[in-house]
Amino acid sequence: MLEIKNVKRVGSDQLESLFIAEGKIKGWNLSEAATETIDGKGATVAPALIELHAHLREPGQEQKEDLASGLAAAAAGGYGTVVSMPNTSPVVDEPGIVATLIQKAEKLGFARLKPAAALTRGQKGETLADLAALKEAGASMFTDDGRTNENANVLRRGMEYASGLGLLVSVHAEDATLRQDGVMNEGVVSHELGLPGNPAAAEAARVARDVEIALLTGARLHIQHLSTARALEIVRQGKKAGAPVTCEVCPHHLTLTDESLRGFDAMYKVAPPLRTQQDAEALLEGLLDGTVDCLATDHAPHTQAEKEKDLLEAPFGIPSIEVAFPLMYTRFVKTGKISLEKVLDLFTVGCAKVMNWETPSLEAGSVADVVLLDLDQARAVDPKTFKSKAKFSPWAGEELYGWPTLTLVAGKVAFQN
Amino acid sequence: MGNGVKHLLDFQGWTVEAIEGILETADVMKEVLERPVKKVPALQGITVCTAFFENSTRTRTSFELAARRMSADVLTFAAGASSLSKGESLRDTIETLNAYKVDAFIVRHHASGAAHQVARFSGKSTINAGDGRRAHPTQALLDAYTMLKEFGKLEGLKVTIIGDILHSRVARSNAELLSLMGAQVTLCGPATLLPRELARDNVKVTTDIQEAVTGADVVMALRLQQERMNGGFLPSMSEYALTYQVNESLLERAKDHAIVLHPGPMNRDLEISGSLADSARSRIIAQVEYGQAVRMSVLYHLLVGKK
Ligand SMILES: [Zn+2]
Numbered sequence: 001m002l003e004i005k006n007v008k009r010v011g012s013d014q015l016e017s018l019f020i021a022e023g024k025i026k027g028w029n030l031s032e033a034a035t036e037t038i039d040g041k042g043a044t045v046a047p048a049l050i051e052l053h054a055h056l057r058e059p060g061q062e063q064k065e066d067l068a069s070g071l072a073a074a075a076a077g078g079y080g081t082v083v084s085m086p087n088t089s090p091v092v093d094e095p096g097i098v099a100t101l102i103q104k105a106e107k108l109g110f111a112r113l114k115p116a117a118a119l120t121r122g123q124k125g126e127t128l129a130d131l132a133a134l135k136e137a138g139a140s141m142f143t144d145d146g147r148t149n150e151n152a153n154v155l156r157r158g159m160e161y162a163s164g165l166g167l168l169v170s171v172h173a174e175d176a177t178l179r180q181d182g183v184m185n186e187g188v189v190s191h192e193l194g195l196p197g198n199p200a201a202a203e204a205a206r207v208a209r210d211v212e213i214a215l216l217t218g219a220r221l222h223i224q225h226l227s228t229a230r231a232l233e234i235v236r237q238g239k240k241a242g243a244p245v246t247c248e249v250c251p252h253h254l255t256l257t258d259e260s261l262r263g264f265d266a267m268y269k270v271a272p273p274l275r276t277q278q279d280a281e282a283l284l285e286g287l288l289d290g291t292v293d294c295l296a297t298d299h300a301p302h303t304q305a306e307k308e309k310d311l312l313e314a315p316f317g318i319p320s321i322e323v324a325f326p327l328m329y330t331r332f333v334k335t336g337k338i339s340l341e342k343v344l345d346l347f348t349v350g351c352a353k354v355m356n357w358e359t360p361s362l363e364a365g366s367v368a369d370v371v372l373l374d375l376d377q378a379r380a381v382d383p384k385t386f387k388s389k390a391k392f393s394p395w396a397g398e399e400l401y402g403w404p405t406l407t408l409v410a411g412k413v414a415f416q417n
Numbered sequence: 418m419g420n421g422v423k424h425l426l427d428f429q430g431w432t433v434e435a436i437e438g439i440l441e442t443a444d445v446m447k448e449v450l451e452r453p454v455k456k457v458p459a460l461q462g463i464t465v466c467t468a469f470f471e472n473s474t475r476t477r478t479s480f481e482l483a484a485r486r487m488s489a490d491v492l493t494f495a496a497g498a499s500s501l502s503k504g505e506s507l508r509d510t511i512e513t514l515n516a517y518k519v520d521a522f523i524v525r526h527h528a529s530g531a532a533h534q535v536a537r538f539s540g541k542s543t544i545n546a547g548d549g550r551r552a553h554p555t556q557a558l559l560d561a562y563t564m565l566k567e568f569g570k571l572e573g574l575k576v577t578i579i580g581d582i583l584h585s586r587v588a589r590s591n592a593e594l595l596s597l598m599g600a601q602v603t604l605c606g607p608a609t610l611l612p613r614e615l616a617r618d619n620v621k622v623t624t625d626i627q628e629a630v631t632g633a634d635v636v637m638a639l640r641l642q643q644e645r646m647n648g649g650f651l652p653s654m655s656e657y658a659l660t661y662q663v664n665e666s667l668l669e670r671a672k673d674h675a676i677v678l679h680p681g682p683m684n685r686d687l688e689i690s691g692s693l694a695d696s697a698r699s700r701i702i703a704q705v706e707y708g709q710a711v712r713m714s715v716l717y718h719l720l721v722g723k724k
Contacts, residue, residue, distance in 0.1 A: 187614060188614040191583075191612035191614040191615055192589075192614070192615065193529055193530065193551055194529040194548075194549055194550030194551035194552070194586060194589055195529045195530065195549070195550070195551075196550075263533065264529070264530025264531075264533040264534055265534075305506040305508070305509065306506070308506040308507060308508035308509075308534075308538070309506045309507055310507050310526060310527075310528035310530065310531045310534065311528050311529060311530050311531075312527065312528040312529075312549070313528065
């Protein structure tokens with residue numbers, strides 16, 4: 001039996017003890033003797049965070065990240081479970097790859113891995129992958145993220161087939177013919193900087209199409225990394241109309257805008273792109289009114305050298321899994337824009353609901369995926385200390401509160417600081 | 418001299434006084450170029466690297482000649498002809514060149530912002546010789562200088578730039594510089610090639626070429642790339658020429674003294690009629706000539722006393 005003493009529950013100042021045994025929560029403030037004790041030192045305790053959208057780059061791009069670095073980074077960010085994206089090299093479209101990833105991750109002892117598999121072979125958007133076999137091997141969802149699903153009929157069939165398996169399809173919703181070669185949001189800033197723009201309409205148009213397919217099929221659809229006010233409004237309307245649609249928003253789309261590109265630093269090049277302040281505010285509104293179901297990071301590590309290429313050539317992506325919670329907490333909870341309960345919900349319960357997983361909880365009987373959060377002491381973001389191989393961050397140097405001090409996955413320590 | 422400016426990347430952060438300083442010194446340099454011995458020792462001991470990741474013989478020649486006429490050593494780097502740069506990050510390439518003890522970089526690159534990155538990675542004085550669609554500040558300076566020689570002032574001039582504004586670093590830099598100097602700039606082209614977001618106090622944006630040219634002191638035609646057809650920006654070259662060609666009949670709407678500019682190289686009888694380019698209104702050759710004096714002046718302002 002493990003006792004975590006001197007921890008606070010959300011919304012309480014009382015120091016209590018959480019007891020864990022055999023990977024499960026045993027209860028609060030028990031009188032039984034613990035064989036092991038961890039002093040929480042006044043940290044706030046919550047269910048470990050769930051990540052529905054991380055790029056761990058294995059297999060094939062281990063110079064950017066691998067399971068060990070990515071899952072250690074996740075644990076350091078307070079995550080107990082990670083859904084990895086299948087746009088690796090090779091693409092995760094074979095059951096054998098899914099099985100291998102899960103086996104490898106289990107041995108590591110960091111965050112738990114629930115790999116997503118490709119919806120279509122090679123993520124080419126043409127023919128469906130062997131979805132049933134992929135599910136059998138442990139795939140948690142299907143997505144062609146990294147690519148956009150241009151063929152609406154293939155997406156329709158994929159969603160129908162996946163729903164028969166009880167799994168959802170998630171989509172990178174962007175019309176590639178409208179997006180063109182855009183490297184940033186199309187607008188005043190892109191035109192001033194002379195960089196090819198990606199219009200907000202590319203996302204809205206595609207979201208509208210996909211919401212219609214969800215209405216048509218009744219099959220579950222999850223929309224990834226929503227970045228625009230317009231697309232969010234379409235999801236809002238779609239939900240009202242009964243479309244079985246959920247969506248996620250990323251911390252970088254809430255905290256950064258296209259103005260960040262003015263220094264021509266490719267670190268801020270991300271897909272979908274950083275949008276305007278109005279978009280960021282609309283997304284926050286979406287978190288508050290429940291249109292947005294969960295927060296996901298779209299953690300996208302690259303090597304420093306790749307990000308030091310010119311803006312046309314540098315790859316898309318911001319690594320953020322280690323700072324996501326402190327960033328959201330500092331920017332939005334500490335400033336009173338959103339409650340701690342709500343933010344935690346978006347990082348945990350909201351994600352589980354999207355996936356139709358057991359609701360994360362600290363009540364007796366729940367899986368002991370637990371995080372301790374230090375809400376009182378600020379610490380500057382220092383990319384050099386990242387467990388991720390991507391040692392750069394748009395928030396480098398920013399003083400943040402809410403750093404995880406301990407992450408338990410099924411009762412075992414996955415991260416401790 | 419020394420106005421405290423280290424780079425010429427675009428005109429963000431530049432003052433009217435600093436720009437006037439460069440335009441004034443260009444007069445001195447122009448005079449140097451008229452001497453029998455066209456050389457001054459101002460940049461002796463300074464090494465300038467022309468880092469051209471995109472081909473442009475004209476611009477590179479103009480810069481290199483400008484640097485040599487001021488006695489600088491010139492290190493030439495052209496991405497196409499070198500093993501450097503393929504697959505290498507921009508930073509690595511620049512650091513390698515930097516290892517040759519370069520004092521300043523003159524950068525040409527197909528990506529907007531590359532010159533800013535070079536300035537950051539090298540820590541050396543950096544001159545943008547054209548980056549993507551972003552900026553081509555020495556072109557704008559030589560255009561401004563050409564206008565100054567013609568009209569004696571920039572303030573209040575009505576300058577109309579016609580063509581592919583969307584992809585044009587020349588248009589962006591001219592709009593930035595001329596509006597800062599008090600000129601009225603009108604950007605004109607077909608809607609597919611005209612970002613309305615560039616409009617501001619002294620910069621108008623319109624698709625109406627007749628209106629755009631009316632009362633103009635200066636009309637500048639921009640080069641139209643053949644690729645714009647494939648990109649679906651335009652139905653055809655002939656339709657473009659029919660609608661947006663800068664020619665004699667269009668110029669009737671401009672002021673009597675109006676001059677015509679073109680950053681080159683020209684597609685004769687496409688964006689500009691050949692006869693107008695050769696006419697008394699044309700200052701296209703003067704632009705090239707002044708370009709060298711202006712670039713010498715820029716090098717002087719950024720590098721003298723900086724070593
Ligand atoms: Zn994506």
